[in-house]
Amino acid sequence: MGDPRVRRPRTVLGALAVTLVVAVSALAGCASGDGDEDGSGEPAAVRLPPKGAGFDYQIGGAYPPPKGVRVVSRDRSDSPAPGLYNICYVNAFQAQPAERSSWPADLLLRDGRGGLVIDEDWDEPLLDIGTPAKRERVAKRVNGWIDGCADKGFDAVEPDNYDSYTRSDGLLTTADATAFMALLSRHAHARHLAIAQKNTAELAARRERAGLDFAVTEECGQYDECGVYAEAFDDRVVDIEYTDRGLAAARARWGGRLSIVRRDRDVSTPASAAYVRAVR
DSSP, rough: OOOOOOOOOOOTTTOTOOOOOOOOOHHHHHHHSOOBBBBSSOOOEEEEOTTOOOEEETOOOOOOOOTTEEEEEETTTSSOOSSSEEEEEEOOOOOOOGGGGGGGGGGBBBBBTTTTTTETTTTTEEBOOHHHHHHHHHHHHHHHHHHHHHHOSEEEEEEEEGGGGTTTTTSOOOOHHHHHHHHHHHHHHHHEEEEEEESSSGGGGGGGHOOOOEEEEEEETTTTTTHHHHHHHOOOOOEEEHHHHHHHHHHHHHTTTTTEEOOTTOOOOTTTTTTOEEOO
């Protein structure tokens, strides 16, 4: 199981009749410069999550979804929840500590002295997506994980740490992040997976360029950012709050429109004394 990543700004359905199937070739075309096809000559299609549906965030470990849940997000090492809309969590922009040594040394971002650039909150080196050639190499590995999500039967993928450029000491740019996300989006769409923007409200206006379909946000109620995502993604937003205050704020303004859940910061399973889950 991957480490849960819970950070401040730095997500349905099986038998549900309102499942929406949409063509995403236009989004992928903006991201990649050409059509997004699955080999049949037809545009690839994805299922989007429903709006305002019951949601649970289980990236810290899978467990039977509570009553009323129609959307669940789980780590790529876990399996989808039967009959629900399932989002697959992937740490796409940084190397988790246990996987650091498996990455080629030149794909870990380094400063001018050759030292690794680290996300200190998680002790994770940033991946070097600063050139087209390196983006392609990093994407090849991450897209393999996305293939695993598709093969398991997930409906969507949630690539985390889109905002890692903000921790790069100026070595990576918003353009680098957007271009890399576009590579992931095109591959996800080709595998008939929707793809989420994770946090990073400042890049919401680039959703079409990046090929993104919906948003997974942390504490958009707490930090008054839900409106940014709601506008960019037409209310297809799943939000995790980590405080009662944040949950109250999110529900007061967006409770009838977005999918909102309160979880503990460790995203624990019910077997843990730290487990918290609330929706109101």
